[in-house]
Amino acid sequence: KNEVEQSPQNLTAQEGEFITINCSYSVGISALHWLQQHPGGGIVSLFMLSSGKKKHGRLIATINIQEKHSSLHITASHPRDSAVYICAVSLTPPNTGNQFYFGTGTSLTVIP
Amino acid sequence: DTGVSQDPRHKITKRGQNVTFRCDPISEHNRLYWYRQTLGQGPEFLTYFQNEAQLEKSRLLSDRFSAERPKGSFSTLEIQRTEQGDSAMYLCASSLTGLAGGPTFGPGTRLTVL
Numbered sequence: 001k002n003e004v005e006q007s008p009q010n011l012t013a014q015e016g017e018f019i020t021i022n023c024s025y026s027v028g029i030s031a032l033h034w035l036q037q038h039p040g041g042g043i044v045s046l047f048m049l050s051s052g053k054k055k056h057g058r059l060i061a062t063i064n065i066q067e068k069h070s071s072l073h074i075t076a077s078h079p080r081d082s083a084v085y086i087c088a089v090s091l092t093p094p095n096t097g098n099q100f101y102f103g104t105g106t107s108l109t110v111i112p
Numbered sequence: 113d114t115g116v117s118q119d120p121r122h123k124i125t126k127r128g129q130n131v132t133f134r135c136d137p138i139s140e141h142n143r144l145y146w147y148r149q150t151l152g153q154g155p156e157f158l159t160y161f162q163n164e165a166q167l168e169k170s171r172l173l174s175d176r177f178s179a180e181r182p183k184g185s186f187s188t189l190e191i192q193r194t195e196q197g198d199s200a201m202y203l204c205a206s207s208l209t210g211l212a213g214g215p216t217f218g219p220g221t222r223l224t225v226l
Contacts, residue, residue, distance in 0.1 A: 004154075031214070033214040033215075035214075035217075041219075042217055042218065042219040042220055043155075043203065043217040043220075044217070045214045045215075045216070045217075048214045086154050086155075088154075088214070088215075090214075100145070100157075100215055102147075102154035102155050102156075103154050104152070104153050104154045105152075105153070105154050107152075
């Protein structure tokens with residue numbers, strides 16, 4: 001069983017739709033990260049969360065520490081949002097050796 | 113310093129050959145990580161350094177793999193006697209110790225073993 005689970009694995013949406021990607025984790029964390037990877041591209045960090053909610057443009061990330069769950073929302077989705085979205089967690093010290101565990105990603109396709 | 117860089121970006125090699133990849137992290141980051149990513153999967157941890165010390169290696173890292181970070185700055189990952197199963201994207205990331213700050217990833221080196 002992976003320490004970080006994401007759902008759905010694949011998601012297709014029409015342009016303009018509201019999108020939600022979910023992430024659950026089973027380890028003690030100091031922070032959760034949402035990452036974006038475009039096809040053939042590098043990985044970029046979107047958000048780092050330790051509590052509550054963050055918003056950047058059309059992207060919103062929330063985390064519930066008690067339930068060990070986070071969601072990434074995209075409002076008014078656009079074809080340029082098509083990418084793989086990866087959830088990752090930073091472990092709680094002293095288990096900081098590996099430091100980051102990653103989900104397998106959610107592949108999002110937004111159709112015009 | 114604009115981020116993490118990796119060289120080469122693409123490498124095609126024949127089975128049995130040795131390959132070496134380089135990663136230049138963000139200069140003030142003392143932790144450096146190597147990950148491998150195959151199609152449809154998230155990054156898999158290979159190894160990490162704190163300064164020049166290699167502190168952890170994954171069981172995925174067979175004897176054919178070796179990584180160094182001789183001066184605590186850039187790092188190299190060498191794969192000896194490559195196999196077709198080694199074909200993947202090799203990602204380098206760096207971060208600071210003691211912070212929950214996210215890793216900064218390099219663009220990756222895509223290895224194809226024919």
